[in-house]
Amino acid sequence: MYGNLIDALPAVLSLGNILAVVVGVIAGICVGALPGLSATMAISVLIPFTFGMDPLVALGMMAGIYNGAMYGGSIPAVLLRIPGTPAAVATSFDGYPMAQQGRGGYALQVAVVSSALGGIASALVLMLLAPPLAKVTLLFGPTEIFWVAVFGMSAIVFLLGGDIIKGLISAAFGVFVSLIGVDTITGYERYTFGHLELLDGINIVVLLVGLYALPPAIGLLEEVRDFDTKNTGRLNTTSIWKAIPGMLKYWKTWLRSSVIGVFVGILPGAGGSMAAFLSYNEARRASKNPDDWGKGEPEGVAASETSNNADTAAALIPALTLGIPGTAVAAVMLGGLLIHGLQPGPMLFRDNPEIVFGFMWQFLFAAILLIFLGGALATNSFAQVLRLPRPLLGAIIIALVFIGVYSINNRMFDVYLMLGFGLIGYFMDKLKFPLPPVVLGLILGGFAEQNLRLALRIGGGDWSILASSPTAKVLIAMVLLVIVSPLVSRRLRARKASKVAG
Amino acid sequence: MNHESNAPSSPRSRRLDPDLIAGIVIVLAAGALLLRTAGMPAMTALLPVSMLSVLVLLGVFLIARCVIRLKRQGDAYAPTQVFDNARRFLGIAASIALYVAGVALLGFYTTTAVMIPAVAWCFGYRSLKGLLLADLIFTGGIAIIFVLLMGQELPTELFLR
Amino acid sequence: MGFKSLSVAAALIVSCITTTSALADYPEKKIDMIVGFAAGGGTDVMARNIAPYLEKYLGNGVSVVVKNMPGASGQIGITAVAEADPDGYTIGTYNLPGAMARTLDRNADYDADSFTYLANIVNDPNVIVTPKSSDIDTMDKLVEAAKARSGAVTVAMSSLGGDDHFFLQKLSSATDADYITVPFSGSAPARSALMGGHVTMGIINVSEVVNFRDELNVLGIASKERSSMAEDIPTFQEQGYDLVNGALRGFVAPAGLPEDVESKLLAAFQQTYDDPDFQTAMRKSGNPTELALGDDFEALNAEQLELAKQIWETQPWK
Structure with missing residues (x-):
């Protein structure tokens, strides 16, 4: 098996294949960085184009785009509070405040280093541990996946923001949106109002772009003021290599977030945004100064960016071995494999080792390339683009948003839907309803429901199936721990404080 | 949404709190959607009904909060402004x-x-x-x-x- | 109603005009091939594999352009084909029994008469699989377990109202036993749940099992003869159960295609199917082929519709 890894290396190192990865990373950073465009969209546009290409060239480009976009998404998240990909939502929590304080350049440097490290960790796991981790994935049936979703939901608590009522309304709205479409278990169509386009549910990109990219575009046009770019400030232009030593103190967060990202990645269906939310939450809980989070704590950027890149290659483990993609992007990439006749499964590793293992190498190279390509060069050029005169930037974002949403399924319907979400998002923003719970609700709501009901069908309607397997029991314990531990630690802290006072 | 935009201009409607309008919209929308769950199979309806009920409830809370604030603070109460322009x-x-x-x-x-x-x-x-x-x-x-x-x-x- | 007849009249006029122009030398411009699924799915790969061969055999330097219109398990794409001008410049992929089942369980804007049936290319028979760890490794053991206790056998499958679901209904009446359906969204999650031993048995297609032979027990295949993709899987008929069922993928054009256009297309599909390079490409992408051309395809469609109606009336799936 490891012999295959070495055998696959020479082909990857050919000029064409290296170039494919480089082009992919650059394209990915651009796509991620442009508000409205997403990795899902870029890869769906790319797939038909790669038919007839050499598989390694095609896959190298996809690996590059995936890694590049996961980092690229942080650029507008930091500079404009528009997450470029769903997984960059958590990056904006601390990244945007940093940019407002004039530390946007540093935020992006933390993001690129963390992204690269997360990506490298993920690629190594994919290369070395794919078959054993696929066995872990198999332990997760509907029951266990339900508990994972519940675990992910626990992150909602800290996303609610200051106003609990509004936070809960946002969360409930997100869950409701996730229920639109055919109920796969009874076949009943929920809230589709006769539209075929709604039967498959609402694509996360449509919602995300509507809620997150359209309102800021409106905001850019709305301001009557002169177009100063004071709030994005001048970006820190010191070399990234000089900045790295100062970041080494985040090593614990890097490690923790990589583990979380990889773990979420190998679970089917959860995806990078859940990884980012969870690892942000965990890093914050472990921090000595949790109250500074959300106000410009670089460690928050590190946590989110590490895990959303750690999720990339790991999400391919279930995709390659079982055909069940770990993220929405991995799902699209699976199509990219199929189009080259590469059917997922154990036979793929036996029949086409040079391609599968070459693909893994490409993931590793793409992650390493991020530091070089995503460093000063890309970061600064995008910062310049985002400092265009505001009315112009607003107009361009509107056009980009259109392209990004239209190209996913080649239809206008999604664009209209996105405009609807844009209107809702605009008012939510103005009335200070938090947006992250909507995203988490959409990702996990229907997902939890479907798995719960599958589990109940398997158990013949008996709810005790939810605690029947050892894996499920461990997960329940984890959920309880997450809910109970903040209460305990708060009490401990209170006791300590009273002792100090006394 | 239109009357909202006129809100800042007239003194009487200055008290028209956007939160209040949001609350009413949420209650009405969730209520209307709740009616559509009637024909669904029980398990299909379970989560939509619970989510929409929660939304109605939270919407009512939101309305109640606005009313209470308005009563307590009277004319001094300044609701959030929605539109800059x-x-x-x-x-x-x-x-x-x-x-x-x-x-x-x-x-x-x-x-x-x-x-x-x-x-x-x-x-x-x-x-x-x-x-x-x-x-x-x-x-x-x-x-x-x-x-x-x-x-x-x-x-x-x-x-x- | 008035609008409908108006639009029919309009369509007729349009088709008359286009017919006369098509009488010239079809094909004289690009042909759109509408695929009702996203790029990279089984149906899409079939379409992309066949497109260059159609270009070759239709001649005239024509280009066949694949257009993905994903959504509603193919229904959006099929509807677009049904509503396109019948001039031979729009053809589309067609999946059975799904396409016909949707006319029963949903409001579909098309029916069996909306199409000119060109060619069915892929026939992917169903298989019954159980987890490797399971002691149910023959049909007899399975039937015994299903009869022993009602609801004891849970069946993972990829969706409701699809070929796997129809196969289960056939199995249920052939074995006179009840099974609990567990509809996942897609066959890969269903297969993974099987491999993890979370369900008793699963119904998937033979193309989805060939790469996982060592991980699963395959009890039988629902085809008349053994599949060339997996010669060692016995058919159900060999084992005494009269079960034949599968997923079909082919191509249709809108109804009312001019005859000369239709015959040119049919000839091109036949030539494509006979091309050994095409067969190799299909085998490589895991598509078991079986041709039903023109009238044969239409008869096949009618048969599938009849079956779906029967099941829908006795055991509606929603």
Whole structure:
């Protein structure tokens, strides 16, 4: 098996294949960085184009785009509070405040280093541990996946923001949106109002772009003021290599977030945004100064960016071995494999080792390339683009948003839907309803429901199936721990404080 | 939404709290959607009913909170202001709607090439050179990537259909 | 109603005009091939594999362009084909029994008469699989377990109202036993749940099992003869159960295609199917082929519709 890894290396190192990865990373950073465009969209546009290409060239480009976009998404998240990909939502929590304080350049440097490290960790796991981790994935049936979703939901608590009522309304709205479409278990169509386009549910990109990219575009046009770019400030232009030593103190967060990202990645269906939310939450809980989070704590950027890149290659483990993609992007990439006749499964590793293992190498190279390509060069050029005169930037974002949403399924319907979400998002923003719970609700709501009901069908309607397997029991314990531990630690802290006072 | 935009102008409606309107909209919308769960199989209806009920409940809380605040603080109570400039917002909303309609009817490239300079000009960027350059780079760039490189179709131009 | 007849009249006029122009030398411009699924799915790969061969055999330097219109398990794409001009410049992929089942369980804007049936290319028979760890490794053991206790056998499958679901209904009446359906969204999650031993048995297609032979027990295949993709899997008929069922993928055009266009297309599909290079490409992408051309395809469609109606009336799936 490891012999295959070495055998696959020479082909990857050919000029064409290296170039494919480089082009992919650059394209990915651009796509991620442009508000409205997403990795899902870029890869769906790319797939038909790669038919007839050499598989390694095609896959190298996809690996590059995936890694590049996961980092690229942080650029507008930091500079404009528009997450470029769903997984960059958590990056904006601390990244945007940093940019407002004039530390946007540093935020992006933390993001690129963390992204690269997360990506490298993920690629190594994919290369070395794919078959054993696929066995872990198999332990997760509907029951266990339900508990994972519940675990992910626990992150909602800290996303609610200051106003609990509004936070809960946002969360409930997100869950409701996730229920639109055919109920796969009874076949009943929920809230589709006769539209075929709604039967498959609402694509996360449509919602995300509507809620997150359209309102800021409106905001850019709305301001009557002169177009100063004071709030994005001048970006820190010191070399990234000089900045790295100062970041080494985040090593614990890097490690923790990589583990979380990889773990979420190998679970089917959860995806990078859940990884980012969870690892942000965990890093914050472990921090000595949790109250500074959300106000410009670089460690928050590190946590989110590490895990959303750690999720990339790991999400391919279930995709390659079982055909069940770990993220929405991995799902699209699976199509990219199929189009080259590469059917997922154990036979793929036996029949086409040079391609599968070459693909893994490409993931590793793409992650390493991020530091070089995503460093000063890309970061600064995008910062310049985002400092265009505001009315112009607003107009361009509107056009980009259109392209990004239209190209996913080649239809206008999604664009209209996105405009609807844009209107809702605009008012939510103005009335200070938090947006992250909507995203988490959409990702996990229907997902939890479907798995719960599958589990109940398997158990013949008996709810005790939810605690029947050892894996499920461990997960329940984890959920309880997450809910109970903040209460305990708060009490401990209170006791300590009273002792100090006394 | 329209009466909301007039809110800051008249003194009587200054008390019209956007949170209050939001609460009412949420209760009405969730209530209406709740009615549609009637025909669903029990397990299908379970989560929608619970989510919508929670929304109705939270909407009522929101309304109640606004009313209480209003009573306590009286005239001193200043609700959050929604629009910095309602006319501008309506203008932007109209141009986005026009743009999307234009893309569907006339085609993507034509409409985009017109929209970008027009919108940027209307909302305050008046450098002719900058506008034309940005338009050329953006629309041209998209055309090169989508038409030449990818062979991907965006809504086709009217005169090419 | 008035609008409908108007649009029919309009369509007729349009088709008359286009017919006369098509009488010239079809094909004289690009042909759109509408695929109702996203790029990279089984149906899409079939379409992309066949497109260059159609170009070759239709001649005239024509280009066949694949257009993905994903959504509603193919229904959006099929509807677009049904509503296109019948001039031979729009053809589309067609999946059975799904396409016909949707006319029963949803409001579909098309029916069996909306199409000119060109060619069915792929026939992917169903298989019954159980987890490797399971002691149910023959049909007899399975039937015994299903009869022993009602609801004891849970069946993972990829969706409701699809070929796997129809196969289960056939199995249920052939074995006179009840099974509990567990509809996942897609066959890969269903297969993974099987491999993890979370369900008793699963119904998937033979193309989805060939790469997982060592991980699963395959009890039988629902085809008349053994599949060339997996010669060692016995058919159900060999084992005494009269079960034949599968997923079909082919191509249709809108109804009312001019005859000369239709015959040119049919000839091109036949030539494509006979091309050994095409067969190799299909095998490589895991598509078991079986041709049903023109009238044969239409008869096959009618048969599938009849079956779906029967099941829908006795055991509606929603």
